[in-house]
Amino acid sequence: MKPLVSPYIMQVKPYVAGKPIEELQRELGLSDIIKLASNENPLGTSEKVREVVRKSAERLHIYPDGAAFELKQAICDFHGVQMNEVATGAGSDELLMLAIDTFIDAGASPKDQGVVAEYSFGSYPISLIGHGAEVVTAPGLDGFQVDVDAMIAACGDATKLLFLANPNNPTGTYVSEDKLRKLLVEVPEHVVVVIDEAYHDYIQADDYATALDFRDLRERLIITRTFSKCYGLAGLRVGYAVSTPEITDVMNRIRKPFNTSLVAQEAAIAALADREFVAESVRVNNEGRAQYEKGFAQMKELGLEWVPSQTNFMLVKLPVPGRAVYDAMLALGVILRPMDGYGLPNYLRISIGTQAENARCLRGLKEVIPTLCAQGVDA
Ligand SMILES: Cc1ncc(COP(=O)(O)O)c(C=O)c1O
Known part of the structure; x- marks a missing residue:
């Protein structure tokens, strides 16, 4: 039989989107979930x-x-x-x-x-x-x-x-x-x-x-x-x-x-x-970025590094595999974006959310990273 598709179609590695909240709800039965994985607007829609x-x-x-x-x-x-x-x-x-x-x-x-x-x-x-x-x-x-x-x-x-x-x-x-x-x-x-x-x-x-x-x-x-x-x-x-x-x-x-x-x-x-909504979205994002930078600076001794961002997300380097942190954060109801698909297995991408969401993410990271380090999960 002739091949179903041209060979180049089979070379495509399908795009992996941020995990939907509903999926995590189904998987872990959690109800209080935040998604900081797809760079969406935390203010919602105007x-x-x-x-x-x-x-x-x-x-x-x-x-x-x-x-x-x-x-x-x-x-x-x-x-x-x-x-x-x-x-x-x-x-x-x-x-x-x-x-x-x-x-x-x-x-x-x-x-x-x-x-x-x-x-x-x-x-x-x-x-x-x-x-x-x-x-x-x-x-x-x-x-x-x-x-x-x-x-x-x-x-x-x-x-x-x-x-x-x-x-x-x-x-x-x-x-x-x-x-x-x-x-x-x-x-x-x-x-x-x-x-x-x-x-x-x-x-x-x-x-x-x-x-x-x-x-x-x-x-x-x-x-x-x-x-x-x-x-x-x-x-x-x-x-x-x-x-x-x-x-x-x-x-x-x-x-x-x-x-x-x-x-x-x-x-x-x-x-x-x-324009008011756009300006407010930018203001909240600037505030959130500063909040993350401050929080990340406190985690420097844990081995965390970040890339200065001009966007509504932060790329973070971890002392343990990004996947391990991602999984541990899922268990806390926080969806982040692993970067192994981008060839960056020690990184996570974190979308900037509301102040409360960012604080919850930072608290989770402060808890999860030392635990994984203590377990000897190496980057
Ligand atoms: C750099 C870049 N371009 C384009 C897009 C696509 O955005 P959309 O199709 O939602 O307009 C994204 C989505 O995350 C993106 O990060």
Whole structure:
């Protein structure tokens, strides 16, 4: 019998998402669970958006506007871009996948390539490999810094796409304005550069700049944003991409016509307008980050280290395997994200939650790490 799928499909290691609260409830029978595993907004969703969603519920029987006209108009007003430069998607993940679908030729020989940075978002290699492309990983610098020069050097004739998450998941680090400019100018012009700004709103560094400010530096450029983080709409699945009219046009040719739901479109318009909620989300995140930094500093003698973060999560290095800490924290009802899938077995990623959630996580870590160390569980 002929093989069921092309061999590259079998090379994909499926994405492992953060453990859902309901799953842990089923497994351990716990009732008081917090999830700090998927970088969601601990404030939930803005009340103004919920009100809009309640009204949208009355029109669930009709198809959404496939062109997402009103949402795109709101995005255009917000960023000062044109309608034919914006595409919307079911989360930015769909738009990243759409870029791969559009620009990777699965049958190319030699294989089309996609360049990614070491320790970058796991979705890029999954989607690239799943579309028959070869992944070229540019090694990073100390401290989980992206090496922009290595990314530029990794590009060759077969490179179709380059992905840079700025700031980056799972490290929480960022690329400065100067380096971003360099990348946009020096990556060969045939490559479509995708700058994924899912965590843009959280960044506090003075020398960061959005790639939206540098669209004149490069023609083949896509910038993605999401409503899943600071806007509190991860469950609805909505994001957008800003690019040139030409790139937007080719991506729209294969975009599913109703990829963003009616509720998602209307909620996203309301979310974009509710600047107070975004500001409060950032304030709570800044407070939480400081809370973690203080708590982690107290655990330095336990052998804990952390990577300075510009996002709504912290990457933490442990003196024992991350999996062991993850399991012990699950037993306490705290869901974190193990990093062995990213090749970082001694690390955990912790999403910044409310003050009470962060305090509970820190208390748990202070209890669990010494116990595991005493048991001789080595990193
Ligand atoms: C760097 C990065 N990009 C994109 C996404 C996808 O977000 P969404 O599909 O919810 O917009 C995530 C989600 O965690 C992410 O971390």
